[in-house]
Amino acid sequence: MxxxxxxxxxxxxxxxxxxxxxxxxxxxxxxxxxxxxxxxxxxxxxxxxxxPGAVDVHTHLDALCDGMTTVDDFETSTAAAAAGGTTTVVDYAQQTPGASLAQTLEGWKAKASPRAVVDYGFHMELSEVNDTTLAEIPAMLEAGVTSFKISLDGPADRRIGDAAVLEFLQRVGAAGGLACIHAENGEVINLLVRRLAQEGKTLPRYIPMCRPPEVEAEATSRVITFAELARVPVYLTNLSSAHAAEKVKAARDRGQPVFAETCPHYLVLASDRYEESEGIKYYSTPPLRPSWHQEVLWKALATGDVHVVGSDHAAFNYAGQKDAGKENFSQAPRGLPGIQERISLVYWAGVHTGKISPNRFVDLVSATPAKLFGLFPRKGTLAxxxxxxxxxxxxxxxxxxxxxxxxxxxxxxxxxxxxxxxxxxxxxxxxxxxxxxxxxxxxxxxxxxxxxxxxxxx
Ligand SMILES: [Zn+2]
Structure with a gap:
């Protein structure tokens, strides 16, 4: 053929x-x-x-979030990927507490293998940082899973503390993997959510107030400091604000290997969406920001201080899922769909408007994600x-x-x-x-x- x-x-x-x-x-x-x-x-x-076929390195294609399951599975979500120009996805395999990483990987392969329309790999998302889990990291690398994620915005009973963050960075780096971190300060978020609830401010329009940019910037800065201490590279997922982008730029100006990803929704949607009657549809974490942040993110994408645009596709229906948070946003699952729209949006809002070149567009949606996550030059280029x-x-x-x-x-x-x-x-x-x-x-x-x-x- x-x-x-x-x-x-x-x-x-x-x-x-x-x-x-x-x-x-x-x-x-x-x-x-x-x-x-x-x-x-x-x-x-x-x-x-x-x-080159686009590579989406931030997806939740058949996942559980806030006790709800995404409406997509690997068949529907990768069909959407294919229609949108994405030919490889790297999905987050989520460890449930108590499960081994090996079991988690097998579970995710079983979901993807009969259904995936496009090629796929996995990051391993750790639910707990302990000796048992950390000891499994080298075996994961042997199995072709070379990146590992923790989220710092977890609920009080699943908080990952500073020592665990440092240990995670050291152990992933020592094994030759890439550490990926969702950087928002969970402890502060919990306090702000509680205070807003006490004041009766639970409508979607208050979402930005529970996760302001400073909460993201503080955690971003802390992660960068710990990565510097551990002398390892680090990848910041779903960066949303000018405040956090500034921390990344300062680190990169010092020569530190810090990499950052943003998502289409942070580039074309703004926090005024939460004012809409169905504003809960746009509940993502971090939340959408006032539109001036978009210009800062585009500049960082153009200059090389933000490296990847990943979709963070997490598909929850409005009816029956998101709408559980109509009166109290904290009852809704977090996440937005976007796997199909990602490259068209980056082209239109980036290249068509003159903010980035066609080559930089390919770099952001295909080449750099392929390089960072061990797929290049098989994927991410035409050679x-x-x-x-x-x-x-x-x-x-x-x-x-x-x-x-x-x-x-x-x-x-x-x-x-x-x-x-x-x-x-x-x-x-x-x-x-x-x-x-x-x-x-x-x-x-x-x-x-x-x-x-x-x-x-x-
Ligand atoms: Zn995500």
Missing amino acids: TTLIKNGTIITATDTYKADILVKNGQVSEIGREISKIASEIIDAADKWVL VGSDADMVIFDPKADQTLSKSIGLSRVDYCPYEGMKIRGAPWLVIQRGRSISREGKVMGKPGAGEYVARSRFAGI
Whole structure:
């Protein structure tokens, strides 16, 4: 099976040029001007961009949060990924207290393997930092799970204290993994939530007041200090505010290997959404910020102080799940869907508006996530020998984001009615077309588990 993609403009994180791509046995076999070899399929990509398949390194595709299960499973969520141009996901496998990391990994593989439409790997999300769990880290690296996460905003009974944060960083770093941290100060959040409740301020419009940017900045700063002490790299997930971005920039200016990720919702939605009658739909943690933060985040994305845009896809229905928090936001599950919209939103709000270059766009949604999480150069670029994962992207196509075109099972779209420019036209995984103009033909179970390499810097 050979495929020839002709006449497109190839855009990687570093180059923009016109060339044809010959795909053989699922890999890029040749890139050159006017390749005239016989192929079983010829795709004309004239007037379109040929990008490496996007890599989404922050997803919760079939997960439990705040006692509720996401409405998606690996089939619906990875179909949405494929339609949106994402050909590899790295999902958070969540350790339930008492379970081993090995059991957790097997459980997540069992959920993904029969259903995944795109390729997938896993981070391991620890629920507890103790000797038993930490001792399992080297075996996880052998199994291709090379990144580990803790969240500092947990409830009082699952608080991860300072000593545990330092130990986590040291043990992950010593094993050759990458430590990922959700940095918000849980103890302060709990106090603010309690105070707001005492004052009767439980409506969604008060969400920003329980998790103000300072709470994120303080935890970000603490994590950076501990990573410096442990002399290890660290990756900050879902960074949302100018305050936290400033801490990352200061560390990077000192030469510290600190990496940060933001999400599409922090780039295009703002905290005024919580004023809407169904404002609880937008309950994410950290919360949406006033719109001026967006300009700071875009600048950090352009200058290289924030490195990745991950979706943080967590799909909970409004009816029957999110709406439990209509009167008291703390009763609602946290998280927003966005796996399908991610690359279109970054293109439209970033490249189309001139905030970032097309190459930087590819870097943020594909190349850097692939490098940080041990997938490069198999994923994240188009080079001879890479997997033939591609998005043939039409920068001139118009699309209106809506629940009606969403393939996730979730019953709302946070970007409903947004008219944007640019859309994936054809999405290819290891040489096979898996989605065309939003219609998915990739099969559940065709996605493969990708064992990832150890963190090697970027
Ligand atoms: Zn998340």
